[in-house]
Amino acid sequence: MAKKRGQGEGSVFKRKDGLWVAQITIETGRQKSKYFHSQREARDWLKLTQTQIDNGLNLSTANVDLATFLNKWFDAHKLSVRPNTSALYRQMLNNHVIPSLGKMKLKDIRPDHIQNFYTARMKAGTSVSVIGIIHAVLHLAFDQAMKWGLIGRNPVDAVTKPKRKSKEIKTLDENQARTFLSVAADTRYEAMYWMAITTGMRQGELLGLKWSDLDWRNRQIQVQRQVQLVPGEGYVFSAPKSNAGKRTIVLSGEMIEKLRKHLEFQNTERSFTGDQWKENDLIFASSVGTPMGHRPLTEKFKGFLKQAGLPDMRFHDLRHTAATLMLKQGVHPKIVQERLGHSNITMTLNTYSHVLPSMQEEMADKLDGLLMPIDVSDEFKSREKQEKR
Numbered sequence: 001m002a003k004k005r006g007q008g009e010g011s012v013f014k015r016k017d018g019l020w021v022a023q024i025t026i027e028t029g030r031q032k033s034k035y036f037h038s039q040r041e042a043r044d045w046l047k048l049t050q051t052q053i054d055n056g057l058n059l060s061t062a063n064v065d066l067a068t069f070l071n072k073w074f075d076a077h078k079l080s081v082r083p084n085t086s087a088l089y090r091q092m093l094n095n096h097v098i099p100s101l102g103k104m105k106l107k108d109i110r111p112d113h114i115q116n117f118y119t120a121r122m123k124a125g126t127s128v129s130v131i132g133i134i135h136a137v138l139h140l141a142f143d144q145a146m147k148w149g150l151i152g153r154n155p156v157d158a159v160t161k162p163k164r165k166s167k168e169i170k171t172l173d174e175n176q177a178r179t180f181l182s183v184a185a186d187t188r189y190e191a192m193y194w195m196a197i198t199t200g201m202r203q204g205e206l207l208g209l210k211w212s213d214l215d216w217r218n219r220q221i222q223v224q225r226q227v228q229l230v231p232g233e234g235y236v237f238s239a240p241k242s243n244a245g246k247r248t249i250v251l252s253g254e255m256i257e258k259l260r261k262h263l264e265f266q267n268t269e270r271s272f273t274g275d276q277w278k279e280n281d282l283i284f285a286s287s288v289g290t291p292m293g294h295r296p297l298t299e300k301f302k303g304f305l306k307q308a309g310l311p312d313m314r315f316h317d318l319r320h321t322a323a324t325l326m327l328k329q330g331v332h333p334k335i336v337q338e339r340l341g342h343s344n345i346t347m348t349l350n351t352y353s354h355v356l357p358s359m360q361e362e363m364a365d366k367l368d369g370l371l372m373p374i375d376v377s378d379e380f381k382s383r384e385k386q387e388k389r
Contacts, residue, residue: 010050012042022046051152066109067102069150073141082238084228091231092134096121107151111158114138118162128162135161169354170313171321172197183308188269189300191255191262192284193318199249200322200340203315204228207292208237210281214259219251223341227291235291245341259283323348327355 010024015035022042023033032049036042070093078086100117101109118131139156146154172180177197184190192206201209204226213222224246225237240246251259262283269287270277278289286292301315319340326336337348 010046012039012046014039022049024049048152064106065102066104066106067098069106069145070098070102070141073144077140077144082228083230083233083236084238087230087232088133089137092130092137096126096130096134097138106145109142109151109155111155114155114159118159122162128164131162132164135159169320169351170311170317171324172310172313172318174325176308176310177321177325179308180304180310184304188262188265189304191258193304194255194258195251196315196318197322197325198252198255200319200326200336201249202226202241202319202341203294203297205240205245205341207282207284207297209283211263211283212281214283216256219253219256220248221251222246222248229294235293240341242341242343244338244343247338247341249339320352323352324355327352 010022012020012022014020018037020036020039020042021033022036022045023031024046025031034042034045036045074089074093078089081089097117100120101113104113118135121131121134122128135156139154142151142154142156145151181190181193181197184193195201195206195209196203199221201223205223207227208225209221209223213224215221223240226240226245227235228238230236266285270289273288276288280289280291282289282291284292298315302312305312323336323340326339327333333348334345336352337345340348342348342351
């Protein structure tokens with residue numbers, strides 16, 4: 001009587017039609033077969049599958065298609081990320097991954113499948129930045145598949161994602177910043193722009209600020225939340241981008257005065273609005289007290305830029321402007337990092353490395369002035385004359 005093969009045991013043989021067959025016994029005692037055009041391919045598959053079984057692979061569960069797995073993974077993962085991140089992941093899966101790879105079996109996905117998928121999306125016009133997001137989502141999902149014992153390795157590890165070209169950072173210099181703020185003076189946006197340029201807060205962080213976050217006496221404000229637009233849900237409050245994003249920022253005396261003026265304007269606006277006002281305690285709210293919309297805010301910002309005769313840029317570039325102005329004024333990069341809410345100083349230095357050359361030139365000139373020899377010959381001559389007397 002032939003001895004039954006144990007779990008993970010397998011064989012490779014050639015059929016009469018020339019195809020090579022790889023067979024392996026899975027956990028239920030059933031055999032799994034796969035066909036190849038070469039003996040090498042069959043042996044490689046058998047070896048990989050045996051390794052996966054040794055690492056805890058559950059072949060019966062891994063037999064699901066990728067779409068089913070990704071939906072299951074998303075439902076488990078979405079609660080651990082911010083709402084807009086969850087919405088972005090869902091968009092990447094529904095619009096890109098599932099239509100292209102969703103019908104394939106989870107266990108059959110190889111690095112070349114994903115690489116070819118990236119290439120096809122690029123040819124279809126998908127941007128490098130979107131491919132980068134897809135790459136990150138797939139890596140997370142397949143990592144979880146490994147932890148669940150569904151696959152033995154992460155195929156995304158062997159995939160090369162397209163390189164993203166770094167965006168050119170646009171900033172306002174000192175004179176341009178003054179001009180911009182002058183144009184926005186005495187409007188409901190003045191205090192917000194002052195806050196953006198003097199603190200470097202992100203737009204979402206500015207829109208999430210509440211009056212209860214402000215310590216008038218000590219001139220401090222706490223960044224504790226941000227406003228994000230989530231498709232299907234509207235504007236929601238969520239935690240800052242990182243742990244470092246929760247921070248306390250010291251404000252200037254002028255900034256405090258701008259906020260006092262802004263509060264008076266808001267109180268007047270509230271009284272005119274009456275019952276339509278929805279109290280959210282927001283510092284920078286809409287005309288009815290709700291979170292301010294990103295689109296109208298962007299349109300207004302670009303309008304002020306045009307009115308001031310300044311080059312077009314994103315609202316986010318005010319954050320870059322703040323960092324650049326601080327560094328040029330000699331503020332220590334560690335302080336800049338803390339005000340911006342960067343996780344580490346390396347991120348700050350890498351992002352604003354364009355500022356460093358001019359700072360090095362200034363430093364070199366200062367050192368020259370510090371170490372320049374002083375001509376004391378006249379002083380020595382005067383002393384010699386006095387000694388001779």
